[in-house]
Amino acid sequence: MSGLPVIKSRKLEITYNIPISKTVRFWEGLKEGKILATRCRNCGKLHFPPAADCSQCYSSDMEWVELSGEGRLVTYTHVIVRPKSFQEEQPYTVGIAELKEGVKVLAWLTDVKRKDIKIGMELKMVPKQLPDGRIAYVFKPLTTRE
């Protein structure tokens, strides 16, 4: 900070309650060890992130389908300088992978040494329990036997 005269404003803390009613099946799926997406029954488009409404044909007639989670790394970065709410984390690696089913996903890439990461490497997307009790998903290198 510059040391110039300022008035420190009132503190404001914001937390959003993000509605997930229409995609709650995805979050339940993670708890069952599954990666789910929605598929439009009208035009067949596969949606990840899962969507309740089809951006391609405007139908809202969707079905849930399970993805293999298997795919290949398209690109990645190591996040060193982190946002304020991620200060407690160690630096992390984020990748984008294209799954066998054709959708692309962004997630942390874990369980691999930085020097072993290569664009095109085979990955598996798996649910991951977070320390705060919530559930998310990460990529891990795909090994023939887990």
Added chain:
Amino acid sequence: MRRVAVIGVGHSRFGDRQDVNVKELAFESVKPALEDAGLTPKDIPYVTVGSIGVWYEEPLPAVAIAEYCGLTGAGLVRVEAACATGSAAVYSAYTAIASGAVDLALVVGVEKMREVDTSLAVELIGRAGSYLWEFEYFGMTFPSYYALYATAYMNRYGATEEDLALVAVKNHKYAALNPLAHLQKEISVEDVLSSYMISWPLKLYDCSPITDGSAALVLASEEKVRELRVDTPVWIAGVGYSSGSSTLSQRSDFLGLDAAVKASQMAYRIAGVRPDQIDSANVHDCFTIAELLAYEDLGFCRRGEGVKMIRDGETEIGGRIPVNVDGGLKAKGHPIGATGVSMIVEQTKQLREEVKPSARQAPMKNYIALTHNVGGTGHYCYVTVLKR
């Protein structure tokens, strides 16, 4: 559609501006813009304000700035298009005049980003994408989004960290000549390579700084230009725009920005110009990789050849097409809402051939200039072609 010209420009000093609040900062560019146009606030019927806000205290910056600058009563709107906010504010004013609704409009781009601490600024910008799917669990930052492009580009075309550093070295060289720039100092490739890692492969000197600043324009219809006997109107010859997916994962590839390709093709078509006719350009170099992508997306060179352009000095003054000779976002600074307006201020001055010092003046052959302003990570794009 009627023809529209830039008839007044104003620009604050960019930097860490904790000596002023957002209204005082806007005043620093509004006053010279009106003076340049020979007008007073009473002459202005319509005002567009480009600002993201959130990092400063005013939730309604447009009304606060209008009151402070004596513009209360004018038609007023605040515009948001992420880092392309400034260009979107210009486009909003442009269409108001081109449509015949008004004959004059004032555009103010302003951002005050240093009233919050750096890690909060990093958080707020990192959230600007697809919050739930790419931030909530994965903590992406703005440098990280562009780092995904850098990794893919380097892997595909064999570009190196040294190549990226050349962009920073060039833009710092020109910022050192620009008294309004945030980082007025030359740097070396070694300085870039040894700066600390932000989001691999991007290091501190690959990134634009967090900057406060404002820029302003007065736009006028052709009738008004004649009525006011404006000496050197700079015409908005064409504006192209497009947008990209909110989630980065849905992009077709990470080697270029589709929104920028579409926006530039649209702008060239409307203006009736080709990329090889451009005398001077400002491109959106929020990160060094972004400038290389811009060369290719704008058709200044073929895919994968952006790296050759920077290695060969083709985008320096004396090269084929000078780019960001005001220092760019990289070294002039990137006060988000002001950036697109600042680009058009710079290119207006280039076209009027009044850039000081003259070492920063691009030679004019066709009197055609271009600005390329990307919002977020290719989430929005506006390309504006200007002609004298």
